[in-house]
Amino acid sequence: MVKPAPLQTLAGKRLLLVIGGGIAAYKVLDLIRRLRERGASVRPVMTAAAKEFVTPLAVSALSNESVHSDLFDLDRENEIGHIRLSREADLVVVAPATANLLAKMANGLADDLASAVLLATDKPVLVAPAMNPFMWANPATARNVERLRADGVHFIGPEAGEMAERNEAGVGRLAEPMSILAGIEALLGPSGPLTGPLAGRRAIVTSGPTHEPIDPVRYIANRSSGKQGHAIAAALARAGAEVTLVSGPVTIAPPAGVTVVPVETAREMLAAVEAALPADLAVMAAAVADWRVAAEGAEKIKKAPGSEPAPLHLVENPDILATVSRHPKRPSLVVGFAAETQNLLSNAAAKLARKGCDWIVANDVSPGTGIMGGDRNRVHLVSAAGVEDWPEMSKDEVAARLVQRIAGSFSGSLGGGTAEDSGAQ
Template sequence: MLNDKRILLLIGGGIAAYKCLELVRRLKERGAKVRAVMTRAAGQFVTPLSVGAITGERVFTDLFDLTAEHDIGHIRLSREADLVVVAPATADLLAKMAHGIADDLATTALLATDKPVLVAPAMNPRMWAHPATRRNVAQLRADGIAMVGPNAGAMAERDEFGEGRMAEPMEILAAIEAHFGIAEAPLLKGRRILVTSGPTHEPIDPVRYIANRSSGKQGHAIAAAARAAGAEVILVSGPAEVADPKGVKVIHAETAQQMLAAVEESLPVDAAVFAAAVADWRVADASDQKIKKTAGGAPTLTLVENPDILATIARHGTLRPRLVVGFAAETQEVVAHARDKRLRKGCDWIVANDVSPETGIMGGDVNTVHLVTAAGVEDWPSASKAEVARHLVARMAAELAGEAR
């Protein structure tokens, strides 16, 4: 806990400024006292009113505020804190810090402070990679400034992807707690989580099968993120294209029937995430010998429906997990189909995405999802599948802890 720790939060002028509202909320939950200083540019993204409503304190914006400066307010602000946090730390703010420029309240407080400083950089990938920024970052690190992030992911600018996204609020919070020597309990410690991943292969004969294009990247990333969050994880995987994550119990299955059996044998669990792309149908009578091509034309295959793993577990009675999450891979009317699927299957959440060929999501490293719950739809920005996994695991942890908003 951060009981009575005093945090001075300097909010820079980047689009990631909105994440500071969540950061402040999390800090307050842990007992910290938060004061905020906003740059003029930050006011283009969040308002002093919204920040002040969460901090419960006046938000400072003006170096020449007579009310605050009659007792040298910028000195008092910078010296009364136990830690100064800069988030988002834009390229402009980093440059001013590196060169000792003090031309507004935020930079003046930074120059006047004798307390530790933690910055969370956030900017366009090309700005982050620019030689000037690299020099400034090197200088700040040499000066003893601590940093968290930035992460790789999609940018606000269309079709921009790379390193430069501000660290997520929970990552910044973890860095703050680490500064004070506080080891936060893993989000899912003591929880048992089941994840399915990859495709299924439904045999036609010994050399042919029915399948789909799933790589298993998203499901495996969710299993790894849940393990990193402290959970005991069981991963039931079809024939995926990626390596098994470390520290996770992996059960390999080939067909939908095998996957369902493995899932049922793994119950009970606290939460189950069904990310596997299970084939809807299988051949009624798969041949035990290779079907030979003949002059008479293609063979006739009789298909039967596979078991519905998501619906089966969502309606499993006493062994139903507390939280059941399904996936919906769609090519049109993504959210509408996902809403319908959530109700039909009886699950709690659906993670929906558009897997049309032009999106590159199926088999790719980036995903754009919509989280459909009983409360509504959350449209998440494009991000790496690892980042989507971390975000989903954080939401699951909050739900299991009874903290979901």
């Protein structure tokens, strides 16, 4: 099957892309490609440090534009000038925005071309920070970020995860290109009614884990990061849907262009989902805890020397997927997820029948797969029409492909559909 071309959501839009000097700069090459696919023109500015991580040749080849980097290049200044460069754009994007670049922006410094165009621009600015977690948590960076937010600068990320440095992890990773793209589209999208194959549709997405309290200190949880659910919410928004994202506790940034309802427990998640109904479609991607403690301790449960462990009496949590599938305000299309460690397809098919949803997205989350909490996924789309096996791909790509299926199921119809209806082979 021929993969559909991306929607021209940024046709005619002009971006000035300031590339900072960090190891995450390699991701910007993918961002440029995706921006060009969606019709945007990208004029790149690179700091001297950025050129240590990615080559101007690669940036120029992907953007089809000359790379600007030298504030004192007389030929370039005569040709365009840094003032014009800063103004001839609809949006200025800084990615990766290093701690140094953020500091320059916050304090009005202009000692190179990148900082000069940022100081001279009269256009909106979107920054995607990326740095070591200790640098991001430093009070100086926090002050700079607070000042920039107050000045109207838009932020996307950073995200939590492993760093390039060995044995370093935390908040500081550059947002993924698709997340940055969603932020750009949210800022430059049409001011009138949403466009796209799901324009006018209302969607509910659940994402992340739930935390079920044992006492004020401890809780029952799982290893879900929310990356797949958040990516689906972002992809639905890019397709024109009005999205409500009901998210359990996660450390990743919320996607742009969606309404986020943060929750902690399964009961809170169910209440938030029911409050968001009616909707045209629901994607229940959250890893909801099946059980909770029957009686949450009002105080921390103490360990007494020589005593037996305090017993935990568990009760079943509400079944959110089944409740939505049988709800009086049931969406036309309800998509569930099955995270399994054995008998993947048989368990997914049984879940499809038991829950009453339309599709199940099944994946193997055994420890060796790295899927739970990772950036990649391999799923199977299970419906009454059969099973469609998808190859391993990034979670952003899984989200984009799932949204294509969803859009296909609604094409020419107000009702939900099956994988067969949406053109699955």
